[in-house]
Structure formats: structure tokens, C-alpha cells
Amino acid sequence: MNKRIPDLKQQLQQLVACPSVSATNPNLDMGNRGVVELLAAWLETLGFAVELMPLTGQPDKVNMIATLGQGDGGLILAGHTDTVPYDDGKWQSDPFKLDERDNRFYGLGSTDMKGFFPLAIEAAKSFIDKPLQQPLIILATADEETSMAGARALVEAGRPRARCAVVGEPTGLQPIRMHKGVMMEAVRITGQSGHSSNPALGANALEAMHGAIGELLKLRAEWQSRYNNPGFAVPVPTMNLGCIHGGDNPNRICGHVELQFDVRPLPGMALDDLRAELDQRLHASVTDRKFTLDYAPLFRGTEAFEQDANSELVKTAEKLTGHSAGSVAFGTEAPYFKSMGIDTIVLGPGDIDQAHQPDEYLGLERIEPMVEVLRGLIAKFCL
Template identity: 65%
Template sequence: MPAIPDLVTMLRELIATPSISCTAPDWDQSNLGVIEKLESWLSELGFRTEVMPITGFPGKANLIATLGTGPGGLVLSGHTDTVPCNAELWHSDPFRLDERDNRFYGLGTCDMKGFFPLAIEAARRFVDQPLQQPLIILATADEESSMSGARALAEAGRPKARYAVIGEPTGMKPIYMHKGIMMEAVRITGRAGHSSDPSLGASALEAMHGVMGELIAFRRELQQQYRQSDFAVSVPTLNLGCIHGGDNPNRICGRCELEFDLRPLPGMSIDVLREAIHKRLAPLQQPYGVRIEVEALFPGIPSFQNERTSELVRTAEQLTGHPAEAVAFGTEAPFLKDLGMDTIVMGPGHIDQAHQPDEYLGFDQIKPTVAILENLIQKYCLQGTADT
């Protein structure tokens, strides 16, 4: 057996390698340190590895590591980046693996660097066995910000396989469906002036009041039109997240900006929703005497939906003992599904522990996860067959 670090050492080294991705440049970091570690370990195991730099994103790359050859096969996928953190709110250094209370604490233990050592541990059993279909371990960039890594894979049409498991934290419950995510900004330019005479200006704040009313009415219409009972929140949501405008009580507000997010259900098109918002807000410009611009803060994450009866969904349900569920958070699943793979989201840890101080992965998640991944590799790569 090739000499690579044990599971805990791998996890410790990954947590100690910062790879924050963020839309704010001051926070954003390269993920190459994580990619290089994974590439070293997987190549040592006998995987063929390819590091894929992300065009237009310096210091960012994906890793495609393949064991075996042939069509079909299984992808075990995870993202290498983490969200930013407030280190002062942690009870331990977020970049040092801390073992206490039967948990591993550290930034990325749950979301989702912790998945890679478990996937590699499961793969160890099969490195000297004659795989009938390939096993691919996929590591992506910037899932927490731009999704540039997943978008680059979609553009390249790679990797190709029959099945894909994205190891986001779900408590090892299979997820077959999730909402999409849009984050948009509305920027209004009016005309500042002395507040004693309203005719001297055009209030961007008053125009924003009209915009907010239209968005709330739009949300109400969407929720009347669309519903999917498998979600805990069964309707699309639209959240008015933050607003900034004006500079003094005695000045007419010349500029105002609102940022909001919209989470569409499967079957709702991001492009169609954006066009509807533009058409809805544009007519407000003339009566308020302002300019209204709507801009996407990032391209958006499409919603994801697999068939409840798909081969991989049924197999995951049998292995875990849990029925497939739907979640509201977004993942890279729609990009892999669009590459033609039977895709689920299923990984160790829980989303409740992600994106907050003292993120952790419970010890009790490790052996069951490795065992389930071994079963999937056995079925889809070693045997190369599936019940259909």
C-alpha cells in the first residue's frame, strides 16, 4: 500500500492550509496549496491527476484524479475552499485541527475539506484491484463565492462519468433536489438637493421604497404560482438583505442601493426571473425621475433536481437507511448533472455546523461515511454494474 498520511493527518494538513474564497478581494485566497496536497496524495495512490487552472481566476484550480479507465464510473466531488471566518469568536485556532468532545474542530472540517480524507480512505481499498469502471475524485475551486471551478468544468465538458456524489454536509442523508440562488443589486441614481425644497432633487430613497414594494409583490406572486412540498420551505423565497443610501437628514438622497437574494425552485429559470425583475422595475424610473440599474452580484446557482427513482438515489437510500430529501442551500450538483451524471449531494457533517464559529465534524460520522463510500465504489467501479 502506498505510504500516504493517515486520515487524521490528511485532515490536519488540509485545515492548516488556508483557502478562503470570497467576493471581497481582501479575504480571497488561492486554493493551490490544497490542490497540491490532494494531487500529491492521490498520485501516490496511483491516480492519474490533472490540475486544471481556472481561466481568469489567478491562483485557482480544479483537480481531476482518476483511478482506472473506461466509460461510466463514479465521481466523488468536493470543493477545496472555505468561507471567511471570525477567528476571535472561535474557541480554538480555526486553521489548526482541534480534537475535543468527540469532534474535529477547524475551518472546513464540515464544509467541506473533511470529505477528501474520507474519500481517499475509501479509495485505498481499491488501488490494487481491477476496476471495471473508473473512480474519479474531483476537487473544485471557489464554490463558496463564484462557482468558477464548477463553471470551468461545465465549459470543458469534464469529467465524464455515470454517477456523482457531492460530499457537502448532509449528515449522510441523500439529497436529490435543492433550490437555486440568485443574488442581485438594485442601484438607484437620483438627484441630491436641499431637503427644504423637494423640487430641487429626486429622491433615490423614495424610489427605492417603490422598488421594494414591487419586489415584495413579485415575491407574493411567485409564491402563489410555485410550490414544491418536498422542501421545508415549500415556496421560492426573496430576501431583502441590505440597503444603503443617503448621507444626511437634510439632503435629498441622491443614491441608494439594495441587495437581495432569490431562491428559485426547480423548474424556475434564473434568466427568466432576471428579465421579469428588469421589466417590473424599469417603469418606476420616470415617475420618480431616477435611473434604476439591476445587476447580478454573481451568475447564480441553478436549482437542482434528480429523479427520486434514479439508480444512485435508490442505492444511497438503501445504504444509508434515509429517504432522499430536498434542501434550500445551493451546491455544484446542477453543473455535474448537466454533464450527464446521475447526481446526489451526500456527505458527513451537518449544514448547521457550516459557516459559523467552531465548525466541526463529529467522530461518529467518519466510519459510516467511509463504509458507504466503499460500498459505492464497490458497486459502480469494481463491479461496474448497477441495478436498472
């Protein structure tokens, strides 16, 4: 078998050059099939058994499961293949052309998180001809940046199965065993428009929303009193009132208003329970029959994540990296793997402050240390 594939830099060049923007705006949204087909070709050349799993009704959005070896245990090296949109004109170089300068690789997705895949492949190459006792799985997902649809599809399929998983999001080479969840919600109140000269001619939805906002702030304070985890830089759950839109003119009674907000829950705060409480409290805040209130999630949300600090995976990652496992505020696909009974950590070479930014880059000094960590994890859980 010809096992020659592009080198690490060439792989990243090709991945960055293949646009895979995931966005809620349909004019910006695109598929990731081109990216996973590149990965599939390289991994098949190395002897992996590769399966592509298109999302239902979205043939251009695809998960990839590439497996070396057999069995139900082993290790998953996982990452998403989509990127966020980019700020056109704010990059010093073409975001789709890998640019090496200042001891960095610049390019869209270089750190979040296409750059993880060439490193995972480089680590895997050291084990191609070794007798694996448990499988090594390289997993690529679709739509992490928007809906988490790729990770959800894997959970629904119950695949892949493994003992451990590493999600290669940017953590600066520190193993992460906890992160907060995320909910994005909307509350809509409809009243009755009318001439502002006589309030009796309508029902002002903005005034009703004032009561709903007050109830949200009260609930936020209760949650922050009820829940606290000192393992996080911000140790309490947060609620951010993000945007509000209502009415159309100063001299008209506001007939409709919508508030969108997010909640970042701690581990142990189930999204279904939080939404039930939100629904009850919001409806109780607006009792006047002149108004109707509708509350609904903007997307399904992602649960908070926590891996046992004493698990073998956490202890191994701490030993290999020289860093104690910590927490982050951003969300990942880790809770989806955890929900399938897979011990999971988040660990990657990039820095989160580079993610979603113009001139995103991956520092070259991070590459070899990350490859060595991955080799150590593969040796521990697959040999």
C-alpha cells in the same frame, strides 16, 4: 510502488493547516493550490492519474481531477477545497490546527468540506488493486464559497465525464436529491440631490425605491402563489431584501440608493427567466424620467437542483445510508454536474449547522459510516 500515505487524521490535519479562504473581499481572498497539491500527491501515490486545472487568469485557484481506471462511466466523488473566512477570536482553538476533543475533529473546513476528502481517499484505498470496470474520479474544485468559478470552468471544459457524482457537502449522512438555487441581485436608482427645504430642487431616489420595493414584494407573492414544492421545508421560492444604502444626510434630497436582495428559486425556475421578469417589473415601477434605474446580478447565480427520485444513484444511496433522499435549502455544485448529464446527489458526513461557524467540527462517529457508504457506491458504480 510505495503506496504509503498519511492516515485519515493526518490528512485532515494537513488540509486544515493549509489556508484556502475564498471571499468576495480581496483582502481576505486566497487561492487553494496548496490544498489540491496535497491531494494530488496522495492520490498519485495511490495510482490515480492526476490533472491540475488552474482557473483562467488565476493560477493560485485550481481544480483537480484524479482518475483511477478508464472509461466514460463510473463515479465522481466531488468536493470544494475553499473555506469561508473565520471569526478571529471566537474559536476555542486555532482554526488552522486540527483539534480532537469531545469525540470531534475541530478545524476550519472540517465539515465544510475538507473533511470529505480523507474519507473519499480512505474508501478509494479499498479498490486500488481491484479491476475497475468504470473509473473512480476524485474531484476537487476552487471558489465554491464565492463565485462557483471552479464548477463553471469544469462545465465549460465538459469535464470530467461520468455516470454518477456524489457531492460531499454536509448532509448528516442523508442523501439529498433537491436543493434550491440562489440569486443575489442589485437595483440602483439615481435621482437628483438638492436642499430638503424644497422638494422641487431634486428627485428623491429613496421615494422611487419605495415603488420598486413594492413591486418586488408583489412579484414575490406572485411567485409564491405560482410555484410550490412540498419536498422542501420552505415549499415556496423566497426573496429577501437584504440591505439598502442611500443618501448622505437628513437635510439633503437623496440622489442615489441601492437595494441588494436574494432569491431562492425552486427546481424548474430558470434564473434567466426570473431575471427577465425582474428587469421588466422593476423598470415598469419607476416611470418618472427624473430617475434612472439599473438592475444587475451581483454574481451569475446557481440554478436549483433536482435528481430523479427513481434514479439508480438515489435508490442505491438510500439503501446504503438507510435514509430516504430529501432536500436542503442551501446551494451546492450539484446543478453543474447535473447540467453535464451526470446523475448527482449531495451526501456528506457533516452537519450544515456546523458550516460557517466558529468551532466548526466533524463528529468522529460519522467517519466510518460515511466511508462504508462511499465504498458501497464505488463497488456499485465502478466494479
